[in-house]
Amino acid sequence: MRFLDVKTDFAFKKVFGSERSKPLLINFLNAILDYTGEYAITDLTIIDPYQAPAIKGMKDTFVDVKAILANGSTVIIEMQVLNVEGFEKRVLYNAAKTYAAQLDKGEQYSLLNPVIALTFVDFIMFPEQRETLSRYKLLETQTLTHYSDDIELIFIELPKFTLSLDDLNNIHDKWIYFVKNAGKLDYIPDALMVEASINEAFGIANEAGLTKAELEAQEKRHDFIRLQRGSIEKALHDGLLKGRTEGLVAGRAEGATEKALEIARNLLDVLDDATIARKTGLTEAEIKALR
Structure with a gap:
């Protein structure tokens, strides 16, 4: 079933x-x-x-x-x-x-x-x-x-x-x-x-x-949710990449870290600690400290 x-x-x-x-x-x-x-x-x-x-x-x-x-x-x-x-x-x-x-x-x-x-x-x-x-x-x-x-x-x-x-x-x-x-x-x-x-x-x-129509309606809702979550992860990736680039250009690694922390703060209510850590490069301990 x-x-x-x-x-x-x-x-x-x-x-x-x-x-x-x-x-x-x-x-x-x-x-x-x-x-x-x-x-x-x-x-x-x-x-x-x-x-x-x-x-x-x-x-x-x-x-x-x-x-x-x-x-x-x-x-x-x-x-x-x-x-x-x-x-x-x-x-x-x-x-x-x-x-x-x-x-x-x-x-x-x-x-x-x-x-x-x-x-x-x-x-x-x-x-x-x-x-x-x-x-x-x-x-x-x-x-x-x-x-x-x-x-x-x-x-x-x-x-x-x-x-x-x-x-x-x-x-x-x-x-x-x-x-x-x-x-x-x-x-x-x-x-x-x-x-x-x-x-x-x-x-x-x-x-x-x-019915077939009901199954299609359910799948459309799943598609919408997947697209929205994908947009969130893309924004996370793009923002992190920008932060790292800015950090390298400025010659300061802390620039990328600060950008990662800023992105992580914005995602605390959206993703779990493990996912945020994986996407930002921060540790789970750092994510937990932000909470």
Whole structure:
């Protein structure tokens, strides 16, 4: 068997964004957000994640999956593979626009319901934090008391998730493992097969059940990602070569080293230490020190 790479936006929406996915998405969100007991999600409505601008001149924005929970809260879920400029602001913009779009002119602010932006990223966003999952809300900076829970930003950094199949002890970890690794598997591991919802997710992601058009759409997303990553590596190579040349012309080897360090700093959130070291000629210890 071959499965879709759930880290692409096409596959992520295919697995989690259809009406068939509703029970699966409920299980997924309860596990990822750690909603249990009275806070557990019991029902939701999956809606078209395309957000048309409500005001002329506002930017169009896209998210991979969007759902309204039974309690009125909205969850917008996005999968991001490449660390593009302005991405952090885009996440906040999507959440803020979704929050504001709930009201028509003249309606009371008390009608506003919470918005949760759940974002999976395939790169390191917060190098100072060790945890895979991080949550952000509006807080008072000295006492850390909550101002409002109405907008919550939740990030899951997949490179930080390093558990093996044998180390998966709960449904939360199993779902993250599925998202990160489904595209690399050629069978459903027993540790995941015992979870009915994850087993169903594998069924949706099975390439054998896809149409030719769907397979082509998936491959186009892979091509785009490969091209973007190739552009990053070319920029790295060209910049490093220029730095070395300038260093030789000036008769100072430190010129090339400084250029390599500058390039490495710009790639800390894009590539891992070993790749940066290989491309720049720096040691992994030097890359780690930069972080």
